[in-house]
Amino acid sequence: MTDAAAALEPGRQIQILDELSQDQVAAVQGLIEEAARTDGTPSVSEQGRLQLRGGRRPGIRHLLLTDHGRLAGYAQLEDTDPVEAPAAELVVHPALRGRGHGRALGSALLATSGKRLRVWAHGGKSAARHLAQVLGLTLFRELRQLRRPLTDGEPLPEGAYPAGVTVRTFVPGQDDASWLAVNAAAFAHHPEQGALTQRDLDDRKAEPWFDPKGxxxxxxxxxxxxxxxxxxxxxxxxxEVYVVGVLPGEQGGGLGKALTATGLLHLRSLGLPTAMLYVDTDNTAALAVYERMGFVTHEVDLMYRTES
Structure with missing residues (x-):
């Protein structure tokens, strides 16, 4: 455990930890949930929330900012990519904003990362954009959240499977290794999705939302x-169209569209009124496909980084 000296004021302390206690995890989860109720979207991604739990994880550090003993902010730094700069997310309690806590966390992240840093701003809020400017970060990546209705009055896209292809549902334990291999191949260009491990898959299988039928x-x-x-x-x-992946040698034959249509039909069968998905703005081919399927932009997540 260390104290970060960046931008500290009386009563403010930043601790940098390799793992959190159960009480600290609960406090951070509460902070993230409280902020999400105010902001309309979580400031820490699903992956970041999963990495709170389960003890020490290689390359993951947690920054806890307290104000007179009260948890006021949290940041997570992930340094697992051998090429890209460390990636971070941060959140400040809604009732304690406007006091420099976000800037203090950002400065601590810069110091801890050696001034090689990428930071997500989920929802692209103006306060996050301002903080990025103050920290000297520049816009690097845009991730769009798209949505479309699933109601019966809205026809769903159709897709025919290529000849020789059959479809079944995932069997936990039996399909783990083969899925991880296909996921890595399909997303070899993707810094987060393509790097998922068995532990990452196990984390998701343990979540209440996991359903192999979908x-x-x-x-x-x-x-x-x-x-x-x-x-x-x-x-x-x-x-959610959570992940659609196709082996590189099978791309271009309509398999991705057919799989997407199958998933949308499943989600409609559950009585859900709306579907959502995430896609990078610069992935113009995928964006065009989803827009032809009736998806429209709902909000944008932004990633900023240092110039070096």
């Missing part, structure tokens, strides 16, 4: 060639 696998002669993993956000009544 995890579709496409096979050719018994070999996994693509998948569509759906997710249900029960409180928001949203169905």
């Amino acid at each position: 995890f579709f696998l496409a096979e050719r002669e018994g070999r996994l060639v693509g998948f569509h993993w759906t997710k249900v956000h029960a409180e928001q009544q949203l169905g």
Whole structure:
């Protein structure tokens, strides 16, 4: 445990930890949830929230900012990419904003990362954009959240599976290794999705939302060639096109569209009124496909980084 000296004031302390106690995890989860109720979207991603739990994880550090003993802010720094700069997310309690806590956390992240840093601003809020400017960060990546209705009055896209392809649902334990291999190949260009490990998959399988009946696998002669993993956000009544992946050698034949259509039909069968998904703005081909399927932009997440 260390104290960060960046931008500290009387009563403010930043601790940098390799792992959190159960009480600290609960406090951070409460902070994230409170902020999400105010902001309309979590400031820490699903991956970041999963990495709070389960003890020490290689390359993950947690920054706890307290104000006179009260947890006022949290940041997570992930330094697992051998090429890219460390990535971070941060959140400040809604009742304690406007006191320099965000800038203090940002400065601590810069110091801890050696001034090589990427930071997510989920929802692209003006305060986050201002903080990025203050910290000297520049816009690097845009991630769009798209949505479309699933109601009966809205026709869903159709897609025909290529000849020789069959579809079944995921079997936990049996399909883990083959899915991880296809996911890595399909997302070799993607800094987060392509790097998922067995531990990451196990974390998600342990979540209350996990349902193998909504995890579709496409096979050719018994070999996994693509998948569509759906997710249900029960409180928001949203169905998510969580991940669609196709092996590079199978791309361009309509398999991705067919898998997406299968997942959307499944989400509609659950009575969900709306579907959502995330796609990088610079992935123009995927963006065009989803827009032709009736998806429109709902909000944008922004990533900023240092120039070096």
